[in-house]
Amino acid sequence: MPERKRRDGTVCAGADEHYERGAVVPPIYQTANFRFDNTEQAAAVARGESDHLIYTRYGNPTIEAVEQRIAQLEGGQRAFAFAAGQAATSAWCYAHLRPGDRFVVSNRLYGGTAAYMNDCLTPFGVAIDRVDFTDHDAVDRALDGARACWFETPTNPTTQIIDGPAIAALCQKHGVLSAVDNTFATPINQKPFDWGIDWVMHSVTKYLNGHGDLIGGMLVARHGISTDTVASVRKNTGGIMDPHAAFLLHRGLRTLVVRVERHNANALALARHLNQHDKVEHTYYPGLENDPGHAIAKRQMRGFGGIVAIDIKGGFDAAARFIDHLQVIVNAASLGGTESLVSMPVLTSHTRATPEERAMARVTDHTARISVGIEDIDDLIEDVDNALKAV
Numbered sequence: 486m487p488e489r490k491r492r493d494g495t496v497c498a499g500a501d502e503h504y505e506r507g508a509v510v511p512p513i514y515q516t517a518n519f520r521f522d523n524t525e526q527a528a529a530v531a532r533g534e535s536d537h538l539i540y541t542r543y544g545n546p547t548i549e550a551v552e553q554r555i556a557q558l559e560g561g562q563r564a565f566a567f568a569a570g571q572a573a574t575s576a577w578c579y580a581h582l583r584p585g586d587r588f589v590v591s592n593r594l595y596g597g598t599a600a601y602m603n604d605c606l607t608p609f610g611v612a613i614d615r616v617d618f619t620d621h622d623a624v625d626r627a628l629d630g631a632r633a634c635w636f637e638t639p640t641n642p643t644t645q646i647i648d649g650p651a652i653a654a655l656c657q658k659h660g661v662l663s664a665v666d667n668t669f670a671t672p673i674n675q676k677p678f679d680w681g682i683d684w685v686m687h688s689v690t691k692y693l694n695g696h697g698d699l700i701g702g703m704l705v706a707r708h709g710i711s712t713d714t715v716a717s718v719r720k721n722t723g724g725i726m727d728p729h730a731a732f733l734l735h736r737g738l739r740t741l742v743v744r745v746e747r748h749n750a751n752a753l754a755l756a757r758h759l760n761q762h763d764k765v766e767h768t769y770y771p772g773l774e775n776d777p778g779h780a781i782a783k784r785q786m787r788g789f790g791g792i793v794a795i796d797i798k799g800g801f802d803a804a805a806r807f808i809d810h811l812q813v814i815v816n817a818a819s820l821g822g823t824e825s826l827v828s829m830p831v832l833t834s835h836t837r838a839t840p841e842e843r844a845m846a847r848v849t850d851h852t853a854r855i856s857v858g859i860e861d862i863d864d865l866i867e868d869v870d871n872a873l874k875a876v
């Protein structure tokens with residue numbers, strides 16, 4: 486019988502796998518060590534002739550269970566779980582970049598990713614080449630002679646859309662390794678391997694877990710690419726996810742499809758509402774027909790995601806008054822959970838960015854980023870309307 490490819494809803498919610506003693510969900514192997522039955526077994530492991538487990542930094546069944554599910558959702562060959570999104574990003578860079586390499590990155594990245602590149606890659610002699618990824622001629626020129634390429638779409642925090650298939654084609658033309666941070670979209674809304682991208686990264690802290698109760702990251706490799714260096718970096722640097730976090734992530738994933746559908750619907754409704762509000766200067770959301778990324782988003786995404794950003798008329802003080810008067814939407818830094826959160830990037834992800842970097846990222850001192858949760862949309866609309874009255 487031909488192998489049946491399961492659809493996303495079944496991969497997330499289903500229980501295809503077989504775990505020890507018939508467990509339907511993966512047991513938590515909260516153990517650092519795995520026992521050898523005898524010295525001959527230890528010797529076979531040392532010779533590379535046995536895949537018997539040794540030590541959780543090298544691998545653990547609870548972690549493998551969640552890696553397999555995410556690899557399947559992305560349509561990839563293999564996934565590697567990390568203790569944070571930042572640990573995944575840095576392991577990927579450590580695995581693929583060497584002193585003297587040029588690394589072409591989008592000029593609109595999550596502030597923490599950009600800070601990591603500035604603070605930790607530059608001192609190792611990697612040249613970071615920041616390019617406007619909507620300008621394909623500029624990307625084409627920059628990729629000539631480069632080692633690797635990294636971007637996110639939609640971008641954090643003001644949801645710029647980058648044409649994934651076009652950038653993947655340019656990377657292939659120049660033989661440059663490509664990676665996409667797919668945190669904002671999730672594999673439910675877009676699948677970068679279908680565009681021809683080599684690696685996908687996630688901060689699973691966000692939508693994939695979806696309950697705001699763990700920090701984690703994931704790297705996923707496309708089929709046909711070597712994963713040896715990433716495996717080696719993770720093993721040697723020790724950034725692997727904890728088994729309990731892996732269990733929670735596996736549990737969160739089971740509702741991913743229904744959560745993302747609701748995030749998409751709530752965010753679109755809220756963005757449409759804010760877009761016509763007289764206290765709002767600008768609404769950023771790729772699902773809006775007047776958004777510059779709308780046409781590309783329609784081609785490459787199945788839904789437009791759960792993040793809406795707004796510029797509030799009246800500057801920093803007005804934006805602060807808006808946030809301080811919200812009662813349902815919580816003032817907190819992260820995103821992607823069931824509950825709606827709001828933050829000002831100028832006080833969180835972009836605190837350390839220079840004025841030029843903020844301008845490049847389309848972040849003003851009166852931008853508010855809303856991670857639209859899965860509450861009742863009428864309560865969210867009422868909440869923003871009440872808070873905007875205080876502006």
Ligand SMILES: Cc1ncc(COP(=O)(O)O)c(C=O)c1O
Pocket residue numbers: 569570571572595597598637641666668669687688689690700701702819
């Ligand atoms: C788009 C994006 N990538 C990466 C990260 C870093 O992930 P973590 O906080 O899990 O290390 C974040 C965190 O906010 C993010 O928003």
